Amino acid sequence: xxxxxxxxxxxxxxxxxxxxxxxxxxxxxxxxxxxxxxxxxxxxxxxxxxxxxxxxxxxxxxxxxxxxxxxxxxxxxxxxxxxxxxxxxxxxxxxxxxxxxxxxxxxxxxxxxxxxxxxxxxxxxxxxxxxxxxxxxxxxxxxxxxxxxxxxxxxxxxxxxxxxxxxxxxxxxxxxxxxxxxxxxxxxxxxxxxxxxxxxxxxxxxxxxxxxxxxxxxxxxxxxxxxxxxxxxxxxxxxxxxxxxxxxxxxxxxxxxxxxxxxxxxxxxxxxxxxxxxxxxxxxxxxxxxxxxxxxxxxxxxxxxxxxxxxxxxxxxxxxxxxxxxxxxxxxxxxxxxxxxxxxxxxxxxxxxxxxxxxxxxxxxxxxxxxxxxxxxxxxxxxxxxxxxxxxxxxxxxxxxxxxxxxxxxxxxxxxxxxxx
Amino acid sequence: xxxxxxxxxxxxxxxxxxxxxxxxxxxxxxxxxxxxxxxxxxxxxxxxxxxxxxxxxxxxxxxxxxxxxxxxxxxxxxxxxxxxxxxxxxxxxxxxxxxxxxxxxxxxxxxxxxxxxxxxxxxxxxxxxxxxxxxxxxxxxxxxxxxxxxxxxxxxxxxxxxxxxxxxxxxxxxxxxxxxxxxxxxxxxxxxxxxxxxxxxxxxxxxxxxxxxxxxxxxxxxxxxxxxxxxxxxxxxxxxxxxxxxxxxxxx
Numbered sequence: 277x278x279x280x281x282x283x284x285x286x287x288x289x290x291x292x293x294x295x296x297x298x299x300x301x302x303x304x305x306x307x308x309x310x311x312x313x314x315x316x317x318x319x320x321x322x323x324x325x326x327x328x329x330x331x332x333x334x335x336x337x338x339x340x341x342x343x344x345x346x347x348x349x350x351x352x353x354x355x356x357x358x359x360x361x362x363x364x365x366x367x368x369x370x371x372x373x374x375x376x377x378x379x380x381x382x383x384x385x386x387x388x389x390x391x392x393x394x395x396x397x398x399x400x401x402x403x404x405x406x407x408x409x410x411x412x413x414x415x416x417x418x419x420x421x422x423x424x425x426x427x428x429x430x431x432x433x434x435x436x437x438x439x440x441x442x443x444x445x446x447x448x449x450x451x452x453x454x455x456x457x458x459x460x461x462x463x464x465x466x467x468x469x470x471x472x473x474x475x476x477x478x479x480x481x482x483x484x485x486x487x488x489x490x491x492x493x494x495x496x497x498x499x500x501x502x503x504x505x506x507x508x509x510x511x512x513x514x515x516x517x518x519x520x521x522x523x524x525x526x527x528x529x530x531x532x533x534x535x536x537x538x539x540x541x542x543x544x545x546x547x548x549x550x551x552x553x554x555x556x557x558x559x560x561x562x563x564x565x566x567x568x569x570x571x572x573x574x575x576x577x578x579x580x581x582x583x584x585x586x587x588x589x590x591x592x593x594x595x596x597x598x599x600x601x602x603x604x605x606x607x608x609x610x611x612x613x614x615x616x617x618x619x620x621x622x623x624x625x626x627x628x629x630x631x632x633x634x635x636x637x638x639x640x641x642x643x644x645x646x647x648x649x650x651x652x653x654x655x656x657x658x659x660x661x662x663x664x665x666x667x668x669x670x671x672x673x674x675x676x677x678x679x680x681x682x683x684x685x686x687x688x689x690x691x692x693x694x695x696x697x
Numbered sequence: 698x699x700x701x702x703x704x705x706x707x708x709x710x711x712x713x714x715x716x717x718x719x720x721x722x723x724x725x726x727x728x729x730x731x732x733x734x735x736x737x738x739x740x741x742x743x744x745x746x747x748x749x750x751x752x753x754x755x756x757x758x759x760x761x762x763x764x765x766x767x768x769x770x771x772x773x774x775x776x777x778x779x780x781x782x783x784x785x786x787x788x789x790x791x792x793x794x795x796x797x798x799x800x801x802x803x804x805x806x807x808x809x810x811x812x813x814x815x816x817x818x819x820x821x822x823x824x825x826x827x828x829x830x831x832x833x834x835x836x837x838x839x840x841x842x843x844x845x846x847x848x849x850x851x852x853x854x855x856x857x858x859x860x861x862x863x864x865x866x867x868x869x870x871x872x873x874x875x876x877x878x879x880x881x882x883x884x885x886x887x888x889x890x891x892x893x894x895x896x897x898x899x900x901x902x903x904x905x906x907x908x909x910x911x912x913x914x915x916x917x918x919x920x921x922x923x924x925x926x927x928x929x930x931x932x933x934x935x936x937x938x939x940x941x942x943x944x945x946x947x948x949x
Binding site: 281596601605606608691 | 749752754755774775778779781782783787789793795797806807809810811853857
């Protein structure tokens, strides 16, 4: 018998019992909807996390002067210096890294002649502006030469520019004082704050910062605020390649322990790898996915049993029809195929409605994700993959749970089937 | 005329729990092509079992059955289905039409499982025309009278151009006048197209429309003789054939 004809009969049978079919499909609808929605929200969240970590800089990790609280060594004092940064960049010592950025984070009183404001002051080496999501609104960043010369130049965040000069425009070239020391504004940064930077104790809004060359900040502003053991707030280290990050961490640890002359002691510095945190964030996604996936799985199982039940009812109700079809020449295969296709059509129709439900869940998920992240670019979206997956799951359920009733129908004895009242 | 159906020493034993029921105890008969035969007998006589075996819906426990020269006892399920599809047309007491399906679609049903080429629609329409139902081909069974439904069922039996039509109590659910019309159709198909017609009935009046009556009793053949004073149905003018043919019918 022509397959097309079987599909036509199946479609007709489904439309004849609209309500019954819909109720039967409910499990499939919810199951497929949960799976599609889960994938949409999960992917949206994963993309968001990825984007956030990329904004911190791909393949970077941080070194802080901080003793491990578990180290249980009273004599150990934190240690990290600009000299350590130089040692790390010495040829051959840590070949897996290609950049070390020094940061010295303090606050300062900033003024453009009139009112005075308290802003964050970041002394950084110029490499800082090559890591993560940096954006220059006007002017330029400072150079290595300016850093080495302790030049009195500053890049200011956009909020600082707005506060002092009423906007980004016209800020470059102005003179400001930081803790009484005069600087020339050479650039305005418009970098956005990353949502998850708080996870690393980096709550500072880049718009609220004044960026100075590291050595300028250390030698001209905070000379009394640094020691020979600690004259940086952190080092940001970039691995030569994302895949080399573990190797880079190992090499950096080794070099720093040498420099600090540590033997049996614990580290007097701490390394933070955002990629590991990223994994923790992703684990949330996995938990969420597992939850929706379980709901989906159970619904699909229940839905499949519902399909089987309704197909058994259908076979019982249509015993005489089956008998007649056999009498006029239907083979077992024809009857089997007819009922299998009916189950398949039911499941595929349920799957199609379920995909619609998945879209609804995905819209809802976008709102939830926005509420979490406040990022207007983040959205849960149904992918082609999940549609294909949902369709194949539906089809598999139709075939799997439809098989038993279909075999029953196919095996009916035509004489008894015809006599059935 | 050739021997279309040859049955030799046919037996059929059912097991009902611990009891063996001998439905047929050695039946032998021959039906030639183009005959119109009635199989008669009270309920429990074995006539239904005989019909099921002749109709290839069932297999005998023992004995031989040749249909058109083919030994049916050796065939498997699929081959039996093919024979039913190609060589046998069934007509049932309860019409057995698919309720939500038009007359035309009902008639097309056997062609879904194997046809003889040509357009399904055209052949189904031709079959409906042969029983005078071409005007109502888009009606569903619940929009048709009992007699009209049985005509559609006959069209369905005809559509694959079978050698045999097997009619199981075809007038059992109809009033006498309508039943008479249906018998007229069988007689016309038998006479004009040479289709072998086998009627299964327990009503003597119905059996009298055949040319030969085989009586079955207690699983054996109790009688097999030509009909004396055969009834020729007065074919209704509007439904079947032309007026002239109908006049001939009455005249003969």
